[in-house]
Amino acid sequence: MTLLTLIWLPLLAAPLIYLAGRLAGRAREMALLALLAAWVPFGLLVTARGNAAASFTYGAITLQWDGLALLLTLTALGLGTTVTLYSFWQMAAEPGEEKYYAMLTALIGTMIGLGCARDLFNLWLWFEAMAVTSYLLVAFYREQPASLEAGVKYLLQSAAGSVLVLLGIALVLAETGSLDLAPLPPESSFLLRLAGGLFFIGFGVKAALVPLHTWLPDAHAQAPSGISAMLSGVVIMAGLIALLRVLTLLAGDGPIWGWLLLGFAAANITLGNLLALRQTQVKRLLAFSSLAHMGYMLLGLGVAFLLGSRAGAEGSFFHLLSHALLKGAAFLAVGAFLTIFHTFTQDHRPLLISDLAGASHRFPLVALVLSVAVLGLGGLPPLVGFMSKWQILTASFASQNGWIIALVLLAALNSVLSLAYYTPLVNTMYRHKPAAAFAQATALPISMTLPLALLALAILLLGFWPGLVQGIVNNAAGALFP
């Protein structure tokens, strides 16, 4: 029951939040309350791990709490709560604020459900529910043509992915007569392989595998900044986790799936970094960097699938957490600057790197958080991004396989390249002469700075003490590779 409470609490809260917003203008308080309440069943589940309380069965349907579900829930709920608090001030003046909070809370609920799905039907159901809630959030600024364009692209491309997934599910059902996410016997059947390919592309659209990523830069750049953080930190990761769940189904079928993950890793890392290098818009830059970070995770996971070892997956799941913190902090800090910038310009033009000039003088904390976040994304110690990348690279190198070692070197070189686009952000913020928008801005409220400070603290804490989350990532890897 605890599990059911955890999943349904945000989902049931969503309409109530909408009503509270429409009737009493209290959507944000309600949303925060609902998300804080969701931490109670989460805490119970974490402590009661392994008990019967951690699963729910109704007829043929089973929802099961395991390490991977814990990881996804922790990321979604953690970042979601932070984003909700952060949005208090930023979204206050927006028309449709209550829809924002309702959809955000529902989005979190669907991702928790996705993490617990144990059969293909549920997996697809929660995956679609997640997509539907996020479409509306991406196109939240419905008066803006660019925002609508981003929403339409996201909707259509995701829909194409969903069709492929559905086709894949049909093939699996036709071949095995079952929708269970239990490993299939290791024999290569034509239909199952075809299904695997369809899953790869279908979920790959959401997980932003290159070249399926084309919806992502627009969506990340046009969504409200809190949603950009959620998209980059959790939603694309939910796509990845869905893909991993179905791949365990087929894992017995030789090394092909591992090599495919590695192939996409190379594409994501290289293209993500090269495209980010050319960006002058801050949010698009961060969006492309998400591609690269997805690539680092694919590297560790590919090695794990190839060798059947946990180590690579542990590194990747650590990086999933670390990326959520880093990219969350980056998008939220940029969002704070963007709000100030838009208040100044009175329009919706994108924030350029040069617009950040001198931001550190008026907003030292936000500038420090953004610096910490992007330097962490660039993999510099003592920040968490360094530790998680290291864990991925160590596990991959340990394979002693020439191709994988070449890929590790490619990843490391790209990590260096990424500094070439992260550091200008930092340098610009620490100029002495502030840009006009920042010269006369008023101070930010604590509801906005507190989430930023908390994320930065977590980035530093895990950078110094990566052992804190090793239990969580071990269990998550254990869920895939028992």
Added chain:
Amino acid sequence: MPFWLIILTIVLPWSGAIIVWSVGDHRPQIQHRLALLFSGLAGLCALLLIPLTSDAAAIRLPFGAAAFGDLTFIPDSLGVLLAVIATVIGSLTVLFSNGYMQGEKSLGRYYALVLLFIGSMVGLVLSGSLFFLFLFWEMTALCSYALIAFHSDNPQAVRGGMTALLITQLGGVGLLAGVLAIYAWLGSFDIPTFLAEGGSLPGPVLAAVGFTFLLAAATKSAQFPFHTWLPGAMEAPTPVSALIHAATMVNAGVYLLVRFYPALAGIPGWTTAVILIGLITALMGSLMALTTYDLKRTLAYSTISQLGVMVVAVGVGGIFASQFHLASHALFKALLFLGAGAVIHQVGTRDMRQMGGLWRTMPLVANCFVIGAAALAGVPLLNGFWSKELILETALHNGYPWVYLTLVLTAGLTAAYAVRMVWWVFVGWRTEQFQLLDPGFQVAQFKGIGEALDPVTDSPAPATVHSGSPHPSPQFPFHAPLVILALGTLLSWLIAGEMGHWLAQTLPFHNLHVLPTLELVAEITLNEATLLALMVTAAGMVIWWWRGRILWVWYWFRPLRQAARHDFGFTWLNDRIVTDVKGFAAAWQLTQTGQLNWNMAGIVMALLVILLIIFNW
């Protein structure tokens, strides 16, 4: 006891960084004092470690996962020596900053980064784990970048910072690959384990480790062909140049080579590669130092050259000689940089042609600077003389006469640029008059060109590099570090024998060849090798005085001077690589049309490709 001292030496500067930053820039005096306090305490803790050295780990703590190994610190003499240099010279530069950085904005950021650097540098040299060695290595790169780009309004500074970061990070990839290879084949990050069992690695793997470590060392210590970042790093505030880009961080590459020498020396071709890289760098650096007019760049090229000499020392097997020279160099180069800082602070420019005659206005700085320059040139009885001669002698003794001869040539060039630098800054004449004394300017006039042309490029002299307006010279604390460093330069060689003995005690894998100070002195002074080197050094110094009479030489070497002036083309190469990478990225950008039709086509094509791969596997 060593446990807590090591913890304190690292954690004190780090906590100082946080505290100084939180004090806020509206209370600069408190920031100055706190920074001094924390760096001074760290220096004290490092000094207390000297009698407590040991080759066993003083700290070994689990760090959460196998991928990170244990957090291990070993207070052996090699590490403690460099930790002492980092913290003591660190506190001296902080003391100097108390005067130099008066009235600067963002002091909190400045001191926080300096203190963060000091702690990281200590961690780097004391680490007993390859993983933490890499971690601290990267942290020093981060601090170095942030301090070079400290004046973020100056595009040169930002560019210098990014160049430094990217090049040292490229070397970081080398270190990463080496460390990961050791871990993949040996299953441990423990440094003593690698030193003991490195020979059991498969030959190609060990060779890969050796050469990736060499790549890392070459980038960090600004060796050929990766030296280009160090001159650009001179945009950092001068105390930072003294600390990071002369006395400590740039030594990390030499440290890496020395630390792993016992395991890597046996790799075929490795020592030859080390010697060649060091020699080319030493020679190139001294030529470039001879052709620049920027005081700080002269010192930067000089650092490049001297680091090359240390790398050569490692290559020819002179481990003790390299560390002796490293310590000497740290003292006299920090002295030279701080002296240069005092000069630049006073006159408000870095162009040596706009200085001159400063001996009269700032005699104390001039005297200290001359001591440093004399040590750099290898004038007898100063620390630089003994350590350099020891390297020369080791090269000859270990059977590398060609290395010896090239180093002697470098020594001559070094003496020439040291004299040139002192002459222009402290003796010569200011701007207009002294054009007559510079052969280059005479050349320009012989050719009948009216305006003052750059003697090497025949282009107008570059616009003055201003480092702010002239300041009144602050008094005491400001000059105390100069005096202390000058005394060190004069006297530190007296304990060379003891230092060697102390080093040999806790380095079980290195087999150091050390002598008591007296025997060392006798061995060096009674050697013909020293005599030749001294003669060439003297010739180098004299050449500067006769430069008017040997104009024809100036003409002869015109192409060489041109090349040296242009950094032998390496800056061009760097720019070229940057342009090409950007062009490559721009080409890929064309594939991102942003049109839904093409996006969908991408999905369909990816599906087809995947299916092709799957069914042809």
